[in-house]
Amino acid sequence: MEITRFLLGDGPKRVAPFSHAVRAGDFLFVTGQMPTEPTDNTRCVPGGIEAQTHQVIANLKAVLAGCGADWNRTIMARIYLTEFARDYAAMNAIWEKSFPEGGLPARTTVGVTGLALGALVEVDLIVAL
Structure with missing residues (x-):
């Protein structure tokens, strides 16, 4: 099996x-993405879980665009939340609104004690090519 690693110069x-x-x-196995602005990896976007979820997506x-992959072909997602009860x-x-109706991937959501940069959410993906 061929393996290709993507380190995107124009990605987050x-x-x-x-x-x-x-x-x-x-x-395609996509590393967990943080709610940072694409050009600034030193802090998370302000605005709480809503803003951070939008930024992670x-x-x-x-990343998917840089790899030539399609968001709607996501088959599995893992979501990590630091404030599970509050932000779930x-x-x-x-x-749910980020996918077409009937197009949700399989998913696991986990409450964690902390994420890099004090993020509230992180998501990694497995995508069919």
Whole structure:
């Protein structure tokens, strides 16, 4: 199986040493994206879980575009929330609207004690190519 690693010069700036995504066969594994502005990896966007969820989705879509992949072919997502009870419903409302009706991927959502940069949310993906 051929493996291709993507380190995107025009993708969201990385907050740690990782590839933005790795292609293995017909699947793309996308590293968890943070709610940082694409050109500033030193802080999260302000505005709470709503703003951060929108930014994470935008960053994921930017990575997918840089890899030639399609958001609507996402088959699995893992979502990490630092304030699970408080933010779960608001994040879900935004998440659901980001996919076409009937097009939601499989998903796991996990409450965690902390994320890089004090983020409230992080999401990684597996996408079919």
